[in-house]
Amino acid sequence: MQHSRNREKLVSEIELFVSYGVQKNEQQAALLFLQRYKKDDLALQLMKSFYTSLPETYEEAVCRIAFIEKKDDIFLLGLNTALHGYLYLATDQKALLLGEYGEELLEPKALTLFGYPDLKEFLEKYPSLAKCSDYEPEQFADPGFCPVCSAVTGEYHIFGCPVEVCPWCEGQFSRCGCRFEQLGVEMLEEEEELDELERLLVEKGRIPYASWQCPSYPSVKDEEDGQDE
Ligand SMILES: [Zn+2]
Numbered sequence: 001m002q003h004s005r006n007r008e009k010l011v012s013e014i015e016l017f018v019s020y021g022v023q024k025n026e027q028q029a030a031l032l033f034l035q036r037y038k039k040d041d042l043a044l045q046l047m048k049s050f051y052t053s054l055p056e057t058y059e060e061a062v063c064r065i066a067f068i069e070k071k072d073d074i075f076l077l078g079l080n081t082a083l084h085g086y087l088y089l090a091t092d093q094k095a096l097l098l099g100e101y102g103e104e105l106l107e108p109k110a111l112t113l114f115g116y117p118d119l120k121e122f123l124e125k126y127p128s129l130a131k132c133s134d135y136e137p138e139q140f141a142d143p144g145f146c147p148v149c150s151a152v153t154g155e156y157h158i159f160g161c162p163v164e165v166c167p168w169c170e171g172q173f174s175r176c177g178c179r180f181e182q183l184g185v186e187m188l189e190e191e192e193e194l195d196e197l198e199r200l201l202v203e204k205g206r207i208p209y210a211s212w213q214c215p216s217y218p219s220v221k222d223e224e225d226g227q228d229e
Pocket residue numbers: 146147148149150151157158161162163164209
């Protein structure tokens with residue numbers, strides 16, 4: 001598989017950076033830590049970014065990755081070495097250093113993506129990385145299919161699947177009001193109404209399954225929606 005070959009390549013690149021960049025007495029710990037995350041693209045991108053840029057803390061090993069928040073495919077993560085903490089944006093394609101934790105950011109606008117107008121407000125919610133939970137390996141790995149109707153990534157859900165995203169309002173199609181609005185009715189009662197709804201949905205353009213729709217993935221949106229899943 002192309003994907004896993006790329007991942008292996010990434011792991012050996014990071015091993016190389018560790019052996020050149022990290023001080024001798026921390027190398028073994030750095031490599032063990034890497035092993036733990038060797039199947040997690042997001043963590044690998046994060047470590048690659050850290051070890052290739054070695055910000056200020058030249059020669060320190062990564063000893064912890066913390067999960068802060070995610071928005072769709074973009075993660076806000078913390079990275080700890082023995083003496084420092086950093087804030088990163090990451091996807092499974094690349095990672096971007098935002099700055100040392102608690103200090104002014106290199107990309108001040110990045111936090112607005114997560115609904116924080118500025119660093120001050122962000123730090124009020126997350127005063128320290130120690131309070132954030134560990135980012136577990138493959139915690140957010142794409143299962144490759146919808147957990148409810150089993151549509152694979154890129155395919156349409158089975159009509160009626162609660163994970164399907166509404167193309168009109170981008171909410172949850174089985175719960176938003178768009179179906180009534182589109183049909184001009186107050187309630188769905190007839191079989192024909194469902195057929196008509198499916199026709200309208202296809203005409204509008206259905207949104208195929210993608211991992212970010214998975215309801216088990218914590219996101220700001222889920223918190224707003226409450227616990228009624
Ligand atoms: Zn589905």
